[in-house]
Amino acid sequence: MSNNLLEINDLKVHFPIKGGFFNTVKDHVRAVDGVSIAIPRGTTYGLVGESGSGKTTTGKAVMGLNQITDGEIYFQGEKLSGKGKKIGIHRDIQMIFQDPYSSLNVRKRVFDIVAEPLKNYEKLSKDALVEEVLRLLERVGLPAGSLYKFPHEFSGGQRQRIGVARAIALNPKLIIADEPVSALDVSVQAQVLNFMQEIQQEMDLTMLFIAHDLGVVRHMCQHIGIMYQGRLVEEGTADEIFNNPQHLYTKRLIAAIPDTNVDKVERNMQLRRQIKEEYDRHFNEYLDDEGRVFPLKAISGTHKVALPVKG
Numbered sequence: 496m497s498n499n500l501l502e503i504n505d506l507k508v509h510f511p512i513k514g515g516f517f518n519t520v521k522d523h524v525r526a527v528d529g530v531s532i533a534i535p536r537g538t539t540y541g542l543v544g545e546s547g548s549g550k551t552t553t554g555k556a557v558m559g560l561n562q563i564t565d566g567e568i569y570f571q572g573e574k575l576s577g578k579g580k581k582i583g584i585h586r587d588i589q590m591i592f593q594d595p596y597s598s599l600n601v602r603k604r605v606f607d608i609v610a611e612p613l614k615n616y617e618k619l620s621k622d623a624l625v626e627e628v629l630r631l632l633e634r635v636g637l638p639a640g641s642l643y644k645f646p647h648e649f650s651g652g653q654r655q656r657i658g659v660a661r662a663i664a665l666n667p668k669l670i671i672a673d674e675p676v677s678a679l680d681v682s683v684q685a686q687v688l689n690f691m692q693e694i695q696q697e698m699d700l701t702m703l704f705i706a707h708d709l710g711v712v713r714h715m716c717q718h719i720g721i722m723y724q725g726r727l728v729e730e731g732t733a734d735e736i737f738n739n740p741q742h743l744y745t746k747r748l749i750a751a752i753p754d755t756n757v758d759k760v761e762r763n764m765q766l767r768r769q770i771k772e773e774y775d776r777h778f779n780e781y782l783d784d785e786g787r788v789f790p791l792k793a794i795s796g797t798h799k800v801a802l803p804v805k806g
């Protein structure tokens with residue numbers, strides 16, 4: 496059996512753009528346009544790219560929330576989806592959302608929020624349910640007194656913990672974390688990231704971690720894929736991506752990481768100079784009028800890059 500818990504093969508998700516008097520399909524947004532990702536069990540894969548590059552659409556396709564235009568998704572070796580089909584929600588795949596303010600139902604108490612997946616999938620008595628929710632709250636570091644409070648009574652970081660408690664309630668195998676710290680203050684981001692990493696290791700979870708900031712995924716992810724305009728343009732281990740970035744866009748993302756460390760500032764300046772030099776040589780080539788990007792080319796075992804590798 497493959498060691499990959501999740502395999503995404505040549506995934507395409509295109510959304511129709513309708514218009515005109517008869518509201519006919521005029522064109523398509525190629526939100527995801529041929530993405531392949533394999534995530535080994537128990538590891539975290541960082542999917543990084545700017546807003547609109549197709550990260551959330553990829554995550555939602557795995558969650559069964561988006562209809563797939565083409566390609567396949569395998570979970571534990573089992574095919575979840577095929578062309579033109581929306582896959583069903585799978586209890587072993589759970590999602591943590593970006594904004595802990597809007598993703599939790601403000602009218603529900605913590606107990607109801609966290610208990611919901613358990614009510615949907617497991618027949619537990621009220622007492623057993625309360626006990627289980629208390630166990631989950633303890634696991635994510637929230638006091639028992641949180642049980643009957645409402646989301647607005649918590650800070651952003653605590654709300655994200657409620658989201659995590661809900662996501663792990665069914666003991667899932669795969670977590671899709673969609674920018675889980677982007678909406679939080681910088682001061683609590685590291686705390687929430689550490690705590691998510693602890694949970695991931697304790698529960699031996701496999702994680703698809705979506706972020707727009709490469710700095711966020713650096714210490715969490717074994718593998719990183721860089722997404723640009725619906726495609727993966729570079730993929731490798733975290734070390735390969737940070738120490739030997741190949742793609743112009745990856746270099747831009749690294750250069751954009753805010754850092755006060757003097758060595759790193761110097762390194763970022765070097766990268767910026769390289770980017771500027773490479774910009775003229777390659778940019779038009781890889782970003783042509785149709786926004787075409789070339790297939791990933793292996794540099795080493797795991798490190799692959801789309802372009803620009805000019806002969």
Ligand SMILES: Nc1ncnc2c1ncn2[C@@H]1O[C@H](COP(=O)(O)OP(=O)(O)OP(=O)(O)O)[C@@H](O)[C@H]1O
Pocket residue numbers: 510511524525526544545546547548549550551552553707
């Ligand atoms: N349901 C939809 N209908 C039409 N277009 C959509 C839909 N969902 C996403 N898109 C478009 O697909 C593209 C990719 O969006 P997606 O949300 O996946 O990007 P993203 O990289 O996750 O960005 P963000 O970080 O802003 O969430 C965008 O151009 C977006 O407008």
